[in-house]
Each structure stands twice: as structure tokens, then as C-alpha cells.
Amino acid sequence: MERSTWFSRFTRSKMIVLLVLYVILAAIFTVVSKGQYLSWYNIRNIMNSMVVTAYLTCGAAFLMIAGNVDLSTAQVALLSGAMLGTFLQMHLPWPIAILGVFVIAAAVGTLNAVLINEIKFQPFVATMAVSYIVQGLMLVRLEGFSIDVDSPPIVWFGTYRIKGVLPVSIIFTFIIFAIYGVILVKSKFGKMLYLVGGNPTAAKLAGLNPKKISYILFINNAVLGSFAGMLQAARLKAATANGIANGMFAGMTGAILGGVSFGGGSGGMGGAFVGLVLLNGFNAGLSTVGLSPYWQTVASGALLLIALTFDYFNNKRLASAK
């Protein structure tokens, strides 16, 4: 009996296509920006911009593989930054402040899970509604200003560079991404995600608990989001009312680009990572070639559509293989 090999699994994923695509894009940007695109400064910029979205992508990819979706993560991130600032202003010690923020995020994640699992709302609409609620709370808290985040350990984490070159936060992000990748591929939990995403009814009848998994994932997603938000605040040394690119689809765009499908049950973290690189590499490319920042708004929508187009052709290929 033939078994799957590491190689057959790799060739079946679309990572190669995406990598090639990115190389082409990078080449174009490099030529247009007269080499600037490949400068260490720009590469570090790309990595820096990836740091915050990476957490959102992790959470979103996990959710989507299990057949769910959360549009509120970006707002949870911003609210988390604001709350971190608030707690620090109240002179709480920084570990307690961070813990408090995690609790708030977990509460929002639970709210999403309740709306979807108990009241059976469509995930898109439910989390969109929650997104507005969270955004409102965040705006009320900030009241149009920003809050300083100046606790030295937190700022250190956000800004310290090993030997003055390599930011700690980037290394940490890569580690987190790798851990999630291993969980997905190797662990029981990861396997359950694919099964639940592929067919929740069958999974339930086989003794898995889709509802529990959904709760875990929404909470995980919100907590990852809040981590992203706090990191963002730590790097800017302040919590602001915006600054997460791509809004409701912040984490998802990269994941979809990387082959995680809305239907659930397919995709992986490797693809999501390449998607993330592509996404941020593209955005950085736009600014190195000197386009107006408003183009970024256009690009955020356009990239999502491109991601969906990828998904579309992939599904078509799957269907024709049948």
C-alpha cells in the first residue's frame, strides 16, 4: 500500500507557486525601486510589518481550517493596546496588566463563540457585529487620543534589537508561528481541526467535540489578537485607534493567499506564512516605489480579491481532479 511522503505532501500544497510569485513580485519591485527593495532596511521593514499581522494570521488560519471565521480580531488587537495603556496608567504591574488584557480578549472570543455556537448566527455577521462593538469600546476608551505605553519591560520586548540589528519581537514571532505550525501538523488538536472543518457532523458522530474546538479557537484567536495589539503598542510606545492594516480581514488575507480556504478543512501554516510574506512584501513594495498611502487602502481590498481568486482556482482544480 502506497503511503504519503513528505515530498508528495509538499508538492501538493501550493507553496511553490506562491514562492515563485513572490520572487517575481520582488524582482519587479527591486527594478522599479532601483534596488531599494532589497536593502536591509526594507527587508527589516517587511519583517517588522509582518510581526503584528503574523499573530492575526495564525489565529485566523486555525479558525478557518476548522471552518470558522472571525472579523473582529483587528479591533480586539486595538482594544487590547488601549487597555494595556489604561492598566499601566493605573500603575498596575506589567504582568498583571498583560494578564488583564488577555482576560478581556478571551471574553470577546467567548462572546463570538457563544453567538455562533449557541445562537447559531452566521460567523461573518456575528463577528462583524462584535467587531463594531469592540471598536466602539476602544474608541470610547481612547476618546480620540492615544495612551502612552511606557513600561520598560514591555517597551524592551517591542523595540530591543539583539546586537542592535535583529529585533527580539521578530524572533519571537517566528517561534510562535513555528509552534502553531507544529501543533497543526503533528498534534491531535491539529488533526481534529481538519476533521471538524471538513465535516462537523461526521466529526461529532465520531466522538470529537466541534463546539469545544470552536470555543478554544475563538478564544485563542482573540488572545493572539490581543498579543498583536499589545506588541504594536509596545513598539509605538503608545496605543492608538488605528494602525492594523486591512481591518476586518487583517489576518485572513494572508491565510487565504497561502491556501487556507473559507470552506474549512484545507491549508496549512507553511502556506499561511508564505501568504503573509507575500502580503507584507507587496505592501512594502508599494511604498518603496513611492505610491500614495491611499493606494494601501485600495491594495488591501485588491489583495483580498487576489487571495480569493487563488482560492477559486485551487477549488476548481480540486473539483476537476474529482
Add this chain to the structure above:
Amino acid sequence: MKKTLIKFSKGKGVTLVIVIAVVVIFFSILKKEYLSWDNIRGIMYAMSLTGTITCGMACLMMSGSIDLASGAEGMMGGLVCAMLIARGMAFPLAIVLCLLMGAVFGLINAFLSNVMNFMPFIATMAMSSVWQGVGAIISGNSTIMITDRAFWKIGATNLWIFPLPFIVMVVLLLVYGWLISNTKIGRQLLLCGGNRNAARLAGINFNKISTIFFVNNGVIACIGGIILASRMHNGTVGNVVGAEMDGMVAAIIGGVSFLGGGSSGMGVLFLGILMLTCFKSGLYIINLNAYWMVCANGVLLVIALIVDFLRERARLRSLKAAPHSQKS
């Protein structure tokens, strides 16, 4: 007539009237100004924008689609109209061009959701950022003032006590209400929303119907945007954006099922719009922090969904209790 009355008293109409009465009484107790003529006119103006957007949105939702770019499309309508007039174009021509542009917006949405098979929810949300970005680019992110006084009249004219934009909205609702219940295309729309596959096999061209109503929605959104531009005497990137949320919420409250195929008629839809606007206007008049209003949007959407959920459950119950289904 009697039949309509009975239908009305059985349906959501009565519930909504009661809810509206409660809302109105509640806010007028909190603030006397709520029932002032100024505020009532304010409500009518607010309704005109929400209602116009809702009109196109409700039709789309009945076909099982949605357009979350409606607000951004309306913004583009107002903005481009303002820019054209500012460059000296005669305003009727500018309006016609903007409506054509709205049709193109609709065509793009239709292409994405029907040809590329993207989920309308995501595709139109993506288009919303695209149009917002484009709007910022073409206007340099600044407000375009309109000095053509004739154009101002659109928003400022009154017919007896009713502002013209309000009349436009009511006329739109009446026309679409009639269209949906009395014409072929209206029925085809409902059939498409009720069972897409069945409609296709019965020879109804789903893509055609869906495209028509996407285009229709784009045009109506631009009408909303242009009227707003005329009232504000300017066009700017922030205008109208977000109105699609109100449109969606009002449509759901007004009896349009989120899952397509269902509608309780335009009378109930009107009440839905009225209810939403009365509520929001109440929040303004009690001086609720503008940031809380963002929250209120989310809460209202949740409430609307709960209403839809309960309605759907009631419908399922009535199915179980229906005479034929028990027979075997």
C-alpha cells in the same frame, strides 16, 4: 383591503409599530426635544439616506446576496458628482454620469460574486476598501465643495411638510414594493433567493437577475450619495460610508430574511427603516458619545439577527404544525 389588514395584524407590522411607539415614548420622556419639529425633520432626513440604501440592499438580500460596498459606492457617487460640478459640469449631466458609475460598481460586484463565485459578503467588503481608497486618491482626501445653488435645491426642497429626499425614498420603496410583488422580475428575484438551483433548472437565469439587482443597488447607492452631497453642499470621503450597515440592519428588522427569499413587503420594510432611524436619532438627542454610536451599530446588528433568528424559528414551528405535513 380587509385581507391586507388581517395579514398586517398577523405579521411583524404590528410588533414593529409597537416597538416604534415604545422607542418614541421612551426618548421623548428623556428629552422633550425628541418630538420637536426640528428633530422630526432630522429623522426624515436621516431616514431618506438609510431608506434609499436599504431599498437596493433589501432587493439584493432577497436574492440571497449582499453588497457591503453600498456605503462606499454612495460615497463615490456623491464625491464624483461634487468633483464634476466643481469642474463646471452642468449638474444634471453630472448626476447621470454618477448613476452610470453606480451601475459599473454593481457590474463589478456581480462579476466577482457570479462569475468568480466569491462570497458576496467578502468580495463586496473588499470592494468597499477599494472604493474608499480610490475616493481618497482622486479627492486628495479632502472635501470638495459644491457651489451650484441649483444642485443644493435637490436636498432642500420641500413638498408640503416633507423634504424631497424623504419623498424620493418613499417613492423608491413604493416602486420596488410594487415591482417585487407584481412583476415577473420580482418573482424571479424571490425564486432565486428561495432556491437558486431550482430557479436555474426552471430556466431562470440567476446570474442575470443577480446582476440586475447588483447594478440596481449600485445605482440606488449613488442616488443616496448624490442626495446627501446636495444636502451637505459637498462631497467627501467620509460621507455615506457605513450606511450599508444601517441598510442591512433596517432590512433585517423590516422582515427581509438574511438567508434570502423572504420578504414581508415594503410596508414592513418602511417600518424597519423608521424604527432604526428613530432609535439612532434618540441616541443622538440624548447626547450619546459619538464613539458609543459605533458600539450601537454592532449591538443593533446583533439585535436584528436575534429577531431574524426568532422569526426563522417561528417559521419552522409553523411548518411542523402545518396540516399537510402531519398527514401520511
Add this chain to the structure above:
Amino acid sequence: MAQYIEFSGIGKAYPGVQALKDISFRASEGRVVALLGENGAGKSTLLKILSGDTQPDEGKIIINGEENRIASPYDAITKGISVIYQERQLAPSMSVIENVFAGDLPTKRFGVLDKKKMLQTTQEIIDKFGLPIDPEDPVGRLSVAYQQMVEIMKAYRRDSKIIAFDEPTAPLTDTEIAILFRLINQLREEGKIIIYVSHRLAEIFQITDEIVVLKDGRMVKTMVTAESNESDLIRAMVGRDIGDTYSNLSRNENIGEVLLEVNNLNNDMVHDVSFKLHKGEIVGFAGLIGAGRSEVVRAIFGADPILSGEIKIDGEICKFSSEKDAIDRGIALCPEDRKDQGLVMWRDITDNISMPVLDKLMSGLFISRKKSEDLAERAVEKYSIKTPSLDKIVSELSGGNQQKVILGRWTSDLMDTRILILDEPTKGIDVGTKAEVYQMCCDFAKQGIGVIFISSELTEVINVADNIIVMHNGHITGEVRRAEATEENVLALAMLD
């Protein structure tokens, strides 16, 4: 001249499969022609060609001497062809009138609907067929059977000459089938050309005039119904005699003590159900569709709530709050609907088999790929599942092999299944594999597993099960031992009012 439709040399290939080859037959007005064949014989592909959903690679369709190309479902309708599928093509929230006129709404000027004409015509058709339907009722409120009648009314309203039915009786009760057959007879008398696709032999003899037997995409035989009998048909369908499938079963003779005892089980769909299952016994559940058989096992399995009553395993009262609890106590359920409830269609065989035993496949923190694949390989070998590799996606397997994957999941050596519930295990699989499934049931019994076998095919239940429990309307109406069971006495209990 009598009108007719003729298929001439129709062939259709999908990548890797020759779905149809050289199909030629003629159906004439006033005749009901049966299309008979096992699953995968090509019946549905032929219907798809007839309805314009897909185009044949070769051959011609001739309607009244004229060659026709049916380009789309709409084209089929305009050429007077209506296909009534198993899945209802109706908009549930809309009225009977609107559904009957879907796709062809009559208008006065400017696209304004002619509501009066719509109501009138619909009422006329309802009266003609003598159906108790209110034309203004939303279709979603009608029972499945009447929804089907609406489909027929739709075809009739279009004045379709050719009406094809795809397994129309599958969801119907016997009374409803009688009404359906009355309608079909009425249509036949009016000179319609009727094509009737079905699995059920009894019906074919009852309603059809001619029979076309398909096997593996080829036409094996055409015959006149009146001149054929059941064993001829089966031989034609299977290519061999399966008359003694049942007598060849090697059964378990050794039935042990009580394993499962259900006392006065009640919930919304199940009323006062009590029965016993012994070790090594096969208990069959017979009854019409909707009799509450699946609901009973779902309640036992913890998938549906229980209002009152008790479930005892080995004499010990068990309360399951979820499917997981039931599985832990050794109960396994192979659900009725493989695609929607049984399998994760886009995952491979290994994943589908290892689903309930992930805990036992761990090595350290992670799942061991080797252990999972070993497990799957053992199942593939044990049940001779036909697949080139273990990482084949299950949606690419045939129905029979999919069923074997589910059986493999529940009876792997890592599972400790003591009670195996099979809900319609032979639905949609070919006759050869069916026999394999029966033998598997007996083998499970020999291992001391208690098997609950639910099936709507009477012959199957009364020949495979040791003890047959008959249900009607959520109640148990009788219990019959195999030795005493005949189709007649079981059916009488199933239709008890």
C-alpha cells in the same frame, strides 16, 4: 403517429470512467419506461443528459424523428422535457402557485404578472389531480410527498411531453406512493412519455410498461415488464444470481447474554421504546421512512436528547451527554448519510479511519503518522477496500468502499466496539458489495458484537437480522424472530395505524 423519444448510441466518458456506452432505446407516448440498474450503472448520467445538465460525447437523442441537442436545463424544458429529481427544485418560502409557474411567469403588459391566470391554472391542475393542496400555501409547509406533487404539477403546467422521475418513492410512505402512482397513471393515460428511474423492483412491476436494464454504463437488456420476473431482472442487473446470498451467509449461532437494554425511551420523535440486544445478536429495525428508527439509535448514541427512559449496558444504567460518552462505552454509529454525517469527504482514508482513536495514535506529544497509517492499512486489507493509496481522498472512492471505510473506522483493533449500529448501511451501494456488508454483520456478531441493523429494504432486514423490531410513528409495533418473519407480516406491522 405516436410521439416518442429515442436514445441512439449515447456515450459519455468522465476522466477515468466510461459512464455510459452505446445506450439505445426508445420510449413512446402512453408508456412508462423503467431505467433500472445498480448505483453507478449510469442511470443518473443518462438523466443528466436528458435534462441538459451535461452533453453526451457520442450518440443522438431523437424526439419524434428529429435529432435534438439538449444544450441546457432550460433548453430541455422548452423541448418539453421535465426531470423530477430527488432533491426538490422548489423555493420553500414561496407559494404553490409561484413554484408551479417558476421560470415561466405569465405577464400582462410591461412585465406585470397575470396573477389571476396563475391562480386559475394552478387550481385547475390541483383539481385535476384531486389533491388537497391550497395553492396559496408556501411550499415549505407541505409534506415531502406533496412537494413532489408540486413538482409534477410544475411539469404538467409546462405541458411537458416527457417526464422523468429520479427515484421518486425514496422519501415516501406507502400511502403517498399510492397517490404518486395514481398521478403517474393519469399522466400515462394522457399520453405522456414517462421515464422512471428506481432501485425498487416491486415498484417497477407495479407501475412500468417496459424496462431498460443498465450495468456499468452499458445497456444489458430491454424487456416488457409484463413478460419478465424479479429473478430475471436481478440476474440482468447483477450479472449473476444472488437468490442465495442470504442462505449462503455464515451466521453466528452463539447468542450471549443481554448487552443493551432500552426501557421506555421517550423524546420528541420516539415514544415508549423498549428492546433488548444480546451479545452476538443482530437486531434489525424495520419500518417506513420517518418511523423513528434513526431517531431511536441517535438517542441511544447520545446525539439527541432523551426525555425519559433508561439505557442499560451490561445491566448498568448509562447516561450519555454526548456522542463521545457513548463511544467510550463501546457504542458505534454508522450514520444513514455517508457523505453528510459519516465521512470527512476531503480528507484521506487514514484520517477518516483514525478519527475516533486519535488518543491511541499518539507517540509522546504528537500523533504518529506511522501508527495512523498502519491502522488504516490494516482496515484496507481486512475489508479489501479498493484504493491505490492510503492518502486517497475518500470522496474519490465508490459508495461501497466509502461504507467500508466507515466500518473500518468503528471496528479497528484500537476500538473496543461492543454495540455497532448500522443505519441503512447498504443504501446506494451495489448488490455485490451489499452481500459483503451482510457477511460483515454476521462476522461482527460472531466476535460477540451486538449489531443493530436499520434498513428500509424489507428483504434485507428480515434475512440478515436474528430479531426484527418494527416501528411506526415513533412506536415499536412488533417484534418478530427471523424464522417467523415474512415481508407480509413485517409490512403489516410497519403500516399499522
